[in-house]
Amino acid sequence: MTDVLNVRDLNVSFALHESEVHAVRELGFDLRQGETLAVVGESGSGKSQSFLAIMGLLAKNGRATGSARMGDVELVGMAPGKLDAYRGKDIAMIFQDPMTSLNPSLKVKTQLAEVLVKHQGYSLDKAIKESIAMLDRVGIPAPERRANAYPHELSGGMRQRVMIAMALLCRPKILIADEPTTALDVTVQAQMLDLFKELTNDFGTALVMITHNLGVVAGLADRMMVMYGGRAVETGTVDELFYDPRHPYTLGLLSSTPNPESRARRLNPISGLPPSLEHLPEGCSFNPRCAFRFDRCLVERPPLEPVGEGQRRKACFYEGPLVAEERSA
Amino acid sequence: MLTYVLRRLASIIPVAFIAVTACFFILRLAPGGPFDQERALPPAILRNLRAAYDLDQPLVIQYFIYIGRLLRGDLGPSMVVQDFTVSQLLALGLPFSLMLGLFAFVIATVAGIAAGTIAAVNQNKWPDYVLVLVVMIGLIIPNFLMGSILQLVFGVYLRWLPAGGWQNGSMAHLVMPVIVLAWPHAARISRLMRGSMIEVLGSNYVRTAKAKGLGERLVLSRHAIKPALIPVVSYLGPGLSYLLTGSLIVEQIFSLPGIGRYFINAALSRDYGLVLGTVILYMAIILVLNLLVDLAYAWLDPKVRYR
Ligand SMILES: Nc1ncnc2c1ncn2[C@@H]1O[C@H](COP(=O)(O)OP(=O)(O)OP(=O)(O)O)[C@@H](O)[C@H]1O
Ligand SMILES: [Mg+2]
Secondary structure (H helix, E strand, O other): OOEEEEEEEEEEEEEOOOOEEEEEEEEEEEEEOOOEEEEEOOOOOOHHHHHHHHOOOOOOOEEEEEEEEEOOEEOOOOOHHHHOOOEOOOEEEEOOOHHHHOOOOOOHHHHHHHHHHHHHOOOHHHHHHHHHHHHHHOOOOOHHHHHOOOHHHOOHHHHHHHHHHHHHOOOOOEEEEEOOOOOOOHHHHHHHHHHHHHHHHHHOOEEEEEEOOHHHHHHHOOEEEEEEOOEEEEEEEHHHHHHOOOOHHHHHHHHOOOOOOOOOOOOOOOOOOOOOHHHOOOOOOOHHHOOOOOHHHHHOOOOOEEOOOOOOEEOOOOOOOOOHHHOOO | OHHHHHHHHHHHHHHHHHHHHHHHHHHHHOOOOOOOOOOOOOHHHHHHHHHHOOOOOOHHHHHHHHHHHHHOOOOOEOOOOOOOEHHHHHHHHHHHHHHHHHHHHHHHHHHHHHHHHHHHHOOOOHHHHHHHHHHHHHHHOOHHHHHHHHHHHHHHHOOOOOOOOOOOOOOHHHHHHHHHHHHHHHHHHHHHHHHHHHHHHOOHHHHHHHHOOOOHHHHHHHHHHHHHHHHHHHHHHHHHHHHHHHHHHHHHHOOOOOHHHHHHHHHHOOOHHHHHHHHHHHHHHHHHHHHHHHHHHHHHOOOOOOO
16 A cells, blocks of 8 residues: 655754753654544653645644655645645645634635635635535535525534535545544544544545544544654554553553453553753653653663564663553552 | 615614704713803803804703704704804715715725735734834824924925815825825724734635635635635724824814814804814714724625624
8 A cells, every 4th residue: 555644853942931842753654545543642742743844834833843644745844935835735634623623704604615726726616615515515505595694604513514515525645634523522523433434434534633532533533643752752553552552641641531341450541740951851851750760760761663573662661561560559 | 684784784873863852962061152252242242142043942942942053953053153054064064074084094994904914924023013113103193293393394394295275186195184084094094903813814714715726816815815814804993093093183283174164163263053063973974984884794794794
């Protein structure tokens, strides 16, 4: 299978008044055509900023270095004007909050059709027709009427469907969804995930699903990447990581999630707090919270290296068995 | 929509009534009267004059006489400018005042919106700092001082523009008055616009628009300007009243033939009828324009629906 996105050594930093915050460090991963990659990690671990950087959407004080190649197009460092030829067409993004992510002063159809006018050169009429068809496709009842509505006239779930329709109009190669269901009711969440699965399948779109929710990962993703303190600490298939986590942090995430399939009986929240990006500990960033740490972890940072054959990787020196119940901390 | 307009128009009536009543009595509280002069008039003539203008009646009766006339659309005679009714005097000055006010209003609004947008897009860069300076000048220097400074510099020393008057009716006579009138108005609008534009540019929906690859121009013109205008439009009503009251003074400074010329004199010479008439006219203009401003809301913010 071919890769649609290759990220190497991606770094994101933000300039503050007198200091700098490194939100993402040396991030590298590949995204294959049509697959679903889940990106998980605690709040502040750099999930959103990694992908905003790839989309060229960092805040003004943010700067990205490294490489994110989509085929032979290098996205990092590309001028916004050039990037606009790819954003919304080949690579699209959906955001967490559907209530504020649509423009309150424009009709739904305007916000959809402009994508097709811009990227496909459609006439406005044709673009609106196509947009209505896409609204139908994402399961919006009475799409003609909804197309003429303003966002505030739609429910949260409906708005997120509009966002999905908007992102998929040009059948992009890559769809990045940043916690797209967090703001929605649980019942709506499940429908929305089915919709993601169905549409990305049909369109052959690779999906990056950023989420806190391991239930979402289990139901949707092929592979996952666990992030901690701005770095990837473990990557592999969902089965590999769920049934045989090799990084203590992955184990911690799994044991802190209610999941009947998981090995842990009771919920074990990870002790300690997420790290402050400004004062990351020496050595492995996770070491203050790790039950398996030893001397080396305190002085040297473990690189993200292959585990056995195949594609899985982890950034941890500890090679013994990880068992949740044995955790001493 | 139509019922909304009618309802709004109806709600204007009590407001207008209260304003007229308040003005009527406040004006009479001021010492002096229209026929006080350096050399007192003979008592017989004064008595006749006062009788002619009903000033010999008790104040409350005068009030009802005035309101009765007003309801028939009659603003009464001027007490100082002989042989003219208030309506005639206002009609003489109104076209010019409207032209001046409209010019200043439109120019200030457009310039303020543009300047605020440019400053927001270049936040904390030099265009932003230039705007802060220009805004400060506009807000700190009162219009009569600004008018005099411009007259001196451009009218007297540099002789680029006429220092005042409206003799041949050329647009050059309007340049300085419009600048003086428009500057503070534009300053306030640009500040509002800058703030709201910065907020909108940081909003989630503008991020969505950028993610769609629309390009900076479309993002700004289609996605950002309309929502950013909402607080600006809410200021246009009050802003207009500032501007109109400013125009009374500016017309006086630049000796322009608008209503302001009569108003200042009327106020000084206690021409009750003319002062009240001017106030009523300006009030009507402001109330109607405020209604238009409210209607502009519906277009900008679809959440506002008129019922
Ligand atoms: N404009 C900014 N200036 C400074 N720091 C920033 C800025 N934007 C983000 N950050 C920092 O970058 C870090 C990573 O943020 P990011 O949004 O990627 O977290 P996340 O993993 O998506 O978390 P969440 O699950 O809460 O969305 C955070 O600690 C945040 O404080
Ligand atoms: Mg996030």
